[in-house]
Amino acid sequence: MPKQTYEIAVFPGDGIGPEVIDATLTVLQACQERYGLSLNYTTHDFSAELYRRTGKKITAADMDEIGEQADAVLFGAMGLPEVRGPEGLELGAQVEMRAHYGLLASLRPVRLFDGVEGPLKDENVDMLVIREISEGMFAGLADKHEPSDETATDRMTITRATCEKLFDVAFSQARARRKRGTPGRVTLLHKSNALRSNVLMEKVFDEVAAKNKDVDSQKFYIDVGSMYMVTDPQRYDVIVSENIFGDITSEIAAGLGGGLGIAPSADVSLTHGVFQPSHGSAPDIAGQGIANPIAMILSAAMMLEWLGEQHDDDRCTDVAQRIQAAVETVLANGPWAKDLGGDAGTQEVADAVTAALAGK
Incomplete structure (x- = not known):
């Protein structure tokens, strides 16, 4: 209320x-x-x-x-x-x-506004990058750390529970954006060809997409998907990705929209928002x-x-x-x-x- x-x-x-x-x-x-x-x-x-x-x-x-x-x-x-x-x-x-x-999704909308000059010939930049922010490559930040000048490791962890919530947010956002005139499409950027954790992420994405057939979906590996952001930004409406991948791609998107000075974000769960x-x-x-x-x-x-x-x-x-x-x-x-x-x-x-x- x-x-x-x-x-x-x-x-x-x-x-x-x-x-x-x-x-x-x-x-x-x-x-x-x-x-x-x-x-x-x-x-x-x-x-x-x-x-x-x-x-x-x-x-x-x-x-x-x-x-x-x-x-x-x-x-x-x-x-x-x-x-x-x-x-x-x-x-x-x-x-x-x-x-x-328990903030699980960082919503980072990017649009090339009238009066702002972007770096691309294609000025049709209007996308939402959703970055997972509780797991992925940041999952091990609280792990015990043994200082060493010879080796260091980080841990990437993906769980079904978080993926399901994350993808529900993505498809919900796509529906909301479609009402405002965007295509209403969700794209997963991942690396399941090389990372076991991303195999699970892709599997859960496919399952959630199957339950949301009214919303178009697609998948790209993170490397080629990043290239498409620059060469063909109209491919994208809602992008969803793992923590570190989402961190990087959201910065690319911000650059396409004129820079970080006009790029907002919201880190949200079902009950909290930053x-x-x-x-x-x-x-x-x-x-x-x-x-x-x-x-x-x-x-x-x-x-x-x-x-x-x-x-x-x-x-x-x-x-x-x-x-x-x-x-x-x-x-x-x-x-x-x-x-x-x-x-x-x-x-x-x-x-x-x-x-x-x-x-x-």
Whole structure:
């Protein structure tokens, strides 16, 4: 049921994270004032910078408390290349949150908007990459690690249970996209010719596809499938893949759509959602006020759309669509951030989106 007020946990993070979060919150504030939406924010600092200063990082108890209190998480960007844990991996609370909340699918829509120049001659880029985020090549992150300068291993694990849920999401998303005019097709990118885990993934995909015959499906090996993304992007509507493959292909897709600065994402389960831009913390431009906030703003729109679905709340759905339309107006007419060839600063772009919401 719709709620009077939605509780939003905000993680500003590192680098440009706080800047794009602040810009996005100004857009959301305008939506609250104009459309009667009520959002209450609680800010949490579990950044890499905090770990560098104090050695503190997010705990299971922290995530339990946040999960009980928050309806959704709005996540800026986290991680600093030089700040790493004992095993040499970058620190980032999003990885812990994916495991703790059972987030199984990262939804990463990419579209080449009017006014944005892509790298391909074919400008018909409109796809959704669904990256599995709880297993795959990241499955062994919590395994016991024996430091060595001679050998190191990672573990790829695929389970039927997670695949079934993942593919259900993919076919459901394809149906929803078909209503908006896309082909409504699901493509599995995999490597079953070389990886035993992917043999199981392909088998489960075939089984789920057989139960969803109203939706077209196809399969490609990840190598040739990646090539098709560049040579023939119209082959794709919904792409679904293993964790590491999905991580890479979603970045390729973002490049086809004009870059990570306008690429949003949503990490979801049936009950929890974490919404963040696909880009990283970009510490090299932090504090300059030039980061593109569009990916973060679109991620916030995805959050509202998800809240609308979770709580049967048309207000959230309507505002999500209004934000999306306002972003499209700004991308078509400017001002554009530096990564899109313009000279507008972070807040200037956000202010333009707010003005577009008001029809100015």
